[in-house]
Every structure is written in C-alpha cells, then in structure tokens.
Amino acid sequence: xxxxxxxxxxxxxxxxxxxxxxxxxxxxxxxxxxxxxxxxxxxxxxxxxxxxxxxxxxxxxxxxxxxxxxxxxxxxxxxxxxxxxxxxxxxxxxxxxxxxxxxxxxxxxxxxxxxxxxxxxxxxxxxxxxxxxxxxxxxxxxxxxxxxxxxxxxxxxxxxxxxxxxxxxxxxxxxxxxxxxxxxxxxxxxxxxxxxxxxxxxxxxxxxxxxxxxxxxxxxxxxxxxxxxxxxxxxxxxxxxxxxxxxxxxxxxxxxxxxxxxxxxxxxxxxxxxxxxxxxxxxxxxxxxxxxxxxxxxxxxxxxxxxxxxxxxxxxxxxxxxxxxxxxxxxxxxxxxxxxxxxxxxxxxxxxxxxxx
Amino acid sequence: xxxxxxxxxxxxxxxxxxxxxxxxxxxxxxxxxxxxxxxxxxxxxxxxxxxxxxxxxxxxxxxxxxxxxxxxxxxxxxxxxxxxxxxxxxxxxxxxxxxxxxxxxxxxxxxxxxxxxxxxxxxxxxxxxxxxxxxxxxxxxxxxxxxxxxxxxxxxxxxxxxxxxxxxxxxxxxxxxxxxxxxxxxxxxxxxxxxxxxxxxxxxxxxxxxxxxxxxxxxxxxxxxxxxxxxxxxxxxxxxxxxxxxxxxxxxxxxxxxxxxxxxxxxxxxxxxxxxxxxxxxxxxxxxxxxxxxxxxxxxxxxxxxxxxxxxxxxxxxxxxxxxxxxxxxxxxxxxxxxxxxxxxxxxxxxxxxxxxxxxxxxxxxxxxxxxxxxxxxxxxxxxxxxxxxxxxxxxxxxx
Numbered sequence: 001x002x003x004x005x006x007x008x009x010x011x012x013x014x015x016x017x018x019x020x021x022x023x024x025x026x027x028x029x030x031x032x033x034x035x036x037x038x039x040x041x042x043x044x045x046x047x048x049x050x051x052x053x054x055x056x057x058x059x060x061x062x063x064x065x066x067x068x069x070x071x072x073x074x075x076x077x078x079x080x081x082x083x084x085x086x087x088x089x090x091x092x093x094x095x096x097x098x099x100x101x102x103x104x105x106x107x108x109x110x111x112x113x114x115x116x117x118x119x120x121x122x123x124x125x126x127x128x129x130x131x132x133x134x135x136x137x138x139x140x141x142x143x144x145x146x147x148x149x150x151x152x153x154x155x156x157x158x159x160x161x162x163x164x165x166x167x168x169x170x171x172x173x174x175x176x177x178x179x180x181x182x183x184x185x186x187x188x189x190x191x192x193x194x195x196x197x198x199x200x201x202x203x204x205x206x207x208x209x210x211x212x213x214x215x216x217x218x219x220x221x222x223x224x225x226x227x228x229x230x231x232x233x234x235x236x237x238x239x240x241x242x243x244x245x246x247x248x249x250x251x252x253x254x255x256x257x258x259x260x261x262x263x264x265x266x267x268x269x270x271x272x273x274x275x276x277x278x279x280x281x282x283x284x285x286x287x288x289x290x291x292x293x294x295x296x297x298x299x300x301x302x303x304x305x306x307x308x309x310x311x312x313x314x315x316x317x318x319x320x321x322x323x324x325x326x327x328x329x330x331x332x333x334x335x336x337x338x339x340x341x342x343x344x345x346x347x348x349x350x351x352x353x354x355x356x357x
Numbered sequence: 358x359x360x361x362x363x364x365x366x367x368x369x370x371x372x373x374x375x376x377x378x379x380x381x382x383x384x385x386x387x388x389x390x391x392x393x394x395x396x397x398x399x400x401x402x403x404x405x406x407x408x409x410x411x412x413x414x415x416x417x418x419x420x421x422x423x424x425x426x427x428x429x430x431x432x433x434x435x436x437x438x439x440x441x442x443x444x445x446x447x448x449x450x451x452x453x454x455x456x457x458x459x460x461x462x463x464x465x466x467x468x469x470x471x472x473x474x475x476x477x478x479x480x481x482x483x484x485x486x487x488x489x490x491x492x493x494x495x496x497x498x499x500x501x502x503x504x505x506x507x508x509x510x511x512x513x514x515x516x517x518x519x520x521x522x523x524x525x526x527x528x529x530x531x532x533x534x535x536x537x538x539x540x541x542x543x544x545x546x547x548x549x550x551x552x553x554x555x556x557x558x559x560x561x562x563x564x565x566x567x568x569x570x571x572x573x574x575x576x577x578x579x580x581x582x583x584x585x586x587x588x589x590x591x592x593x594x595x596x597x598x599x600x601x602x603x604x605x606x607x608x609x610x611x612x613x614x615x616x617x618x619x620x621x622x623x624x625x626x627x628x629x630x631x632x633x634x635x636x637x638x639x640x641x642x643x644x645x646x647x648x649x650x651x652x653x654x655x656x657x658x659x660x661x662x663x664x665x666x667x668x669x670x671x672x673x674x675x676x677x678x679x680x681x682x683x684x685x686x687x688x689x690x691x692x693x694x695x696x697x698x699x700x701x702x703x704x705x706x707x708x709x710x711x712x713x714x715x716x717x718x719x720x721x722x723x724x725x726x727x728x729x730x731x732x733x734x735x736x737x738x739x740x741x742x743x744x745x746x747x748x749x750x751x752x753x754x755x756x757x
Contacts, residue, residue: 056698058690058716085659094662097461097692101661105696108656108703120659249465281692284429285465292472 029155386444537614663693
C-alpha cells in the first residue's frame with residue numbers, strides 16, 4: 001500500500017490564502033485526479049521570516065506568509081505547487097490585486113526551480129469554476145474529461161460537507177479535518193454564553209492561528225461566543241449588504257461586510273471585531289463602511305490591525321478591554337430593565353399579602 | 358437565473374443622477390490631476406456650462422483630504438476629496454468623476470466620496486462616467502445630463518477643442534522634458550512651456566486648436582540647446598495619478614531635468630483618453646497596453662488590475678531600447694503597484710536595467726526623496742560611461 005502512495009505524483013498546496021476557505025474542494029478534486037497531496041506546515045515565526053526575506057516591505061502579511069509556505073513546500077521536496085489566481089468571483093466583483101497576481105508574484109520572487117499550477121478563476125471574463133478545474137487539469141497533463149468531471153463532483157462533495165458542518169457551528173479546524181476524512185459530526189452542546197461578537201476578517205487571517213494570535217480561542221476563554229462568516233449563508237450575506245444600501249465590490253465582501261451586516265441588522269451580537277492586516281486595501285474600505293453603520297446603530301466595534309511585528313500581549317489587552325466594555329454595557333442595560341421587574345415582583349407580593357389576610 | 362440578474366443589477370452603480378438642479382444653475386467642478394483642467398474647461402464651457410476649477414493640489418489641500426478620509430486609503434483619494442471640498446466651498450454644485458470598477462480601489466472612490474461629503478453636510482450632484490460599458494455613450498450621456506445642450510455643433514466643437522487641447526498639453530510637456538536638460542540658458546524651456554499653457558487655455562477656435570501641436574513643436578525648436586551634452590534618459594512609470602500630478606511627485610520631471618536627465622513618460626492623459634473613448638476598430642496603431650502585454654509576457658501572464666502590467670511591460674521595453682534607467686512611482690499601499698514592485702526586482706536583474714521605486718504619501722520628505730534620486734542618477738551616469746568605454750574598446754579592437 002505504501003508503495004502505491006509513493007508512486008502517486010505529489011502536489012503541494014500551501015496552507016495560506018485560499019486554503020482556509022476552499023481546501024476541501026481542492027483536496028477532493030486533486031485526490032480524485034490521482035495526486036498525493038502535501039500541505040505545508042502550520043505558520044510559524046520562522047516561516048514568516050522566510051517569506052519576509054523574499055518580498056518587498058510594503059507587501060501585506062498574508063502574502064508574506066504565502067511566500068513562506070511555498071518555501072516550506074519546496075524544502076519538503078515537493079516540486080509541483082498549486083497557486084491559483086482568483087481574479088473575480090462574480091461579474092465585476094474583483095479580488096485584491098495581490099491575490100489576483102499571486103502566481104505572478106511567486107514566479108518572480110522565488111529563484112528555485114519548481115512547477116506552478118496556476119489556473120485562473122475570472123467570472124468577469126467568463127472563466128467559471130469549470131474552466132478553472134479544466135485549466136488546472138490541463139496544466140497537470142490530464143486530458144480525460146470524464147475523470148475531471150467526476151473529480152469535480154468529489155471536490156464539491158467534500159466542500160459542501162465542510163460548509164454544512166461549519167454552518168452548524170462546528171469549529172473551522174474540526175470541520176476541515178472531518179470533511180477531508182469524509183466524516184460528518186454534529187456540534188457539541190454549548191452553554192449559552194453571556195456575550196457574543198461577530199468577527200469580520202478574511203479566512204486566511206482569522207483561521208491561521210499564528211496570524212490571528214488564536215483570536216477565536218482567546219474569545220472562547222473569556223466566555224464570548226464568536227460568529228464568523230462560516231455561520232451564515234451566502235444569500236443572507238448578500239441581502240444584508242443590500243439592506244445597508246451598499247454594493248458588493250470586493251470578492252471577500254461577503255466574508256467581511258456581509259457577515260458583520262447580517263449580525264448587526266438582526267441584533268444578534270453585542271459587538272463587532274474587525275481583524276485586518278496592515279496595509280490591506282479592501283479592508284481599509286470595508287471596515288470603514290461597517291464602522292460608519294455601526295456608529296449609526298450604536299454598536300461597539302474594535303478594529304485590530306496585525307502585521308509580522310504585532311505583539312500578542314498588546315492584542316490581548318485590547319481584546320480584554322473591549323470585552324470588559326461590552327459586559328459593562330450589557331449589565332447597564334439589564335439594570336435599566338430591572339426597576340420594571342421589581343415593580344412586577346412587588347405587585348405580585350402585594351397580591352399575596354392581600355390574599356393571606 | 359432570476360436571482361442572478363437582480364444581483365447583477367443591484368450591483369450596478371447607482372445611476373440616480375439627481376435632476377434637482379436645473380441645467381442653468383449647474384456649476385461644475387472635477388478633481389485636479391496635472392493640467393487636465395485646461396481641456397476639460399474648454400469642453401464644458403463650449404457646451405455652455407459654468408465651471409469652477411479648485412485650486413491646484415497643495416499642502417493645504419492634502420491636509421484637508423487627510424483630515425476627512427480614512428486612514429488606510431491611498432493618497433490620490435485624499436487629494437480628490439480635498440478638491441471636491443474646495444470646489445464645493447467655492448460654490449460648485451455638480452461634481453464630475455470617472456470610475457472603472459474592477460481595477461483597484463479607484464472603483465470605490467466616487468461612492469466613498471459621495472458618502473463622506475453628504476456626511477459633512479454638502480448638497481451636490483455627482484455625475485459619474487463609468488468607463489466600462491459603452492464608453493462613448495456613457496460620456497455623452499453624462500455631458501448631456503450636466504448641460505442639457507442639444508446643439509450637435511456645440512458637442513463637435515467642445516470635443517474637438519478638448520481633445521486637441523489634451524494633445525497640445527501633452528506635446529508641450531513632451532517638448533519640455535526633452536529640451537529642459539539640454540537648454541543653454543536655464544529656465545528657457547520652462548518659460549516657453551508656461552507661455553504655451555496660457556495660449557492653449559485661451560485658444561477658442563477649432564482651427565487654431567488643431568494647429569497647436571505643430572506650433573508648439575516649432576516654438577520649442579527656437580530655444581538654444583547644447584547638442585553635444587551627454588544626457589542620460591530615464592523612463593518615468595508607475596501609478597497613473599502620482600505620475601501625472603506634479604504636486605504629489607514633487608515635480609520629479611523638473612528635479613530630473615535640472616540634473617541634466619531627459620525624462621520620458623509612457624502615460625499620457627491624451628493617449629489614455631483616446632484609447633478609452635475611440636472604438637477599437639479605428640485604432641490602427643498598436644495600443645500602449647497591447648505593447649505592454651507583449652513585452653511583459655515573460656514575467657506576467659495575466660493583467661491584475663491597475664497599471665501593473667504597463668509598468669512591467671514598459672520596463673522591459675525600456676531595457677530593450679537602451680534607456681538608462683527606470684523610476685517607478687507608487688502611492689503608499691497601492692495594491693497593483695506593490696505587485697509590480699515585487700516583480701520589478703527580477704526584471705531589473707534579468708534585463709540589466711536599474712530601477713528605483715519611490716513610495717509617495719503625505720509623509721514623504723523632500724530631502725530624503727531628492728537624495729535617493731541623486732544617488733540613482735549618479736549610478737546611471739557612471740553605468741552609461743562604463744558601457745560607452747566598453748563599446749569604444751570593442752570598436753578599437755575591430756578597427757585594429
């Protein structure tokens with residue numbers, strides 16, 4: 001059995017950028033095409049430093065991390081690496097230039113020989129997900145159309161499984177692991193937490209434990225329920241954006257503006273946390289948009305900016321202060337409501353007294 | 358399928374141009390960039406509109422823009438916003454701006470500016486040219502909306518005046534960059550340039566406007582120049598706005614010209630406008646973009662928005678045509694140009710051409726900026742002398 005595994009060609013997928021949202025699809029697709037998939041290690045400080053050495057200083061953290069992951073894969077002896085260029089996810093709904101030009105950047109900054117699989121997803125130009133998959137297969141010298149189509153189905157199967165689990169409330173990491181191994185779990189029973197927040201962030205920032213400094217776990221420890229973009233449907237996100245009188249301009253707009261808008265409009269959360277990388281172009285606009293609407297609706301908001309120098313202590317302090325503020329606000333609201341409750345209670349008591357007499 | 362269509366329609370930029378303001382009362386303003394105010398003014402005035410030109414970009418304007426815009430946005434937006442505010446303060450009530458969704462943050466500019474200005478309490482109407490769908494129709498529609506002019510002759514006059522003035526301004530700048538490093542009496546070219554800007558501004562007939570380019574070429578030839586002077590040539594590339602606006606790039610052409618360097622720009626507003634507005638079957642010449650895509654082939658396989666592919670293509674073009682160096686300008690946190698900055702490192706190494714990337718924003722200090730340019734120019738000059746010597750040696754060997 002192990003021999004067969006060795007014979008299969010290796011395909012490296014970096015654990016960065018589109019990995020966090022689309023990996024189950026990639027995994028199902030390439031596995032069924034007959035590849036042995038190698039994932040790069042989890043992000044570490046060393047890995048970030050490897051990436052920082054290659055790119056110019058103005059580049060944002062996720063791209064630096066991506067470059068580090070490519071180096072990691074090359075060190076592992078993987079010579080075929082999957083670097084997709086996701087240009088637009090809808091008509092005139094474009095991605096950030098750096099994500100669009102990911103293969104261009106990688107081709108020009110890494111001087112080692114390796115093969116890059118670089119399909120393009122550009123719905124503005126009519127290159128949908130089908131063309132994306134066929135392009136990837138063509139670059140891997142696979143011409144069997146039936147095989148590609150069945151592989152796509154395998155990919156969708158895993159992806160849908162992942163999305164459904166994540167929507168039910170299974171954590172991102174667990175959902176990913178289960179989806180890949182073909183399992184299906186249900187969410188554990190959770191205690192109702194006193195506070196809840198929505199996090200607006202790109203998947204590659206939030207679910208990378210090194211980049212986000214374990215934000216989700218920190219919130220869990222503080223007793224705060226955190227909602228993310230995986231918890232709502234695509235249609236809900238789109239509708240919420242339109243309800244705010246905004247338009248979807250960026251490809252990641254649903255993950256950020258859409259998610260925050262949905263929870264804000266439905267009054268399901270006590271506050272909003274925005275997590276963005278320093279110098280991120282789309283985020284600068286989207287966070288500002290939500291900040292404006294949050295201010296109008298009196299919703300507290302915290303904007304955390306991260307880069308490779310960010311200290312964990314600083315983030316923790318700000319997070320604690322924000323959570324403290326939220327709980328004080330909630331307590332105050334309760335106290336305002338209490339006098340009414342007291343009156344009701346006293347009335348009930350009076351009745352009792354009367355009947356006793 | 359139905360849901361898809363409605364989604365697309367919802368995502369279209371709201372074209373609810375207000376009709377609250379009657380065409381007579383409209384006072385039109387637009388953001389400044391280099392000298393585009395001259396041709397645009399001619400166009401709108403000949404259509405019978407009143408215009409206000411906000412003061413040129415300055416420290417004061419930048420401060421105003423920085424104060425009212427968000428932290429992470431790029432410099433061009435900050436300056437545009439300041440132009441709007443200044444124009445509205447002077448009494449304008451119609452703002453014009455173009456946008457191209459899908460390029461970069463530029464597609465979001467008008468939407469954000471509209472919101473910010475409304476929040477500040479201004480009342481105005483913003484007319485947007487959407488540079489993506491049926492460009493000429495869109496443009497005509499926008500001009501009709503602001504002027505309600507029905508006379509076709511006026512449109513003809515306006516557009517031909519505007520276009521010819523665009524080309525004339527571009528030509529004057531081209532000549533200025535060529536003559537300035539070679540002039541014998543310092544300041545001659547600049548004087549001539551300013552004189553011609555004034556003449557271009559005052560020209561009011563189509564015939565005169567059409568002959569402007571020729572006249573400018575002729576007049577610049579009268580300036581005494583030093584033919585034998587050794588003048589290295591530099592390409593100026595980068596993001597559209599910072600290359601074209603002399604305030605934000607600290608008038609880099611003048612700095613370089615005074616150092617004895619000839620500057621060549623590949624981005625011209627006239628060219629760009631022609632490329633955008635002219636139907637593609639009328640373009641017989643290879644367009645700038647097509648040339649860039651061809652030259653950038655080894656480094657980039659797909660355009661990624663903004664002027665990234667232009668920057669890379671022009672750098673390769675420069676290297677193949679014996680240009681001495683490339684100066685690459687970008688505003689801080691510009692997404693497409695950061696990609697090209699990453700790629701330029703390799704282009705510079707492979708094509709053997711020196712490249713200097715300069716990041717500009719409101720914090721840019723002029724002294725540090727000039728020091729870097731000076732060092733770069735020294736490098737270019739020494740490199741050119743070296744190459745000339747090698748070539749001489751080769752020739753001598755052949756002669757022997």
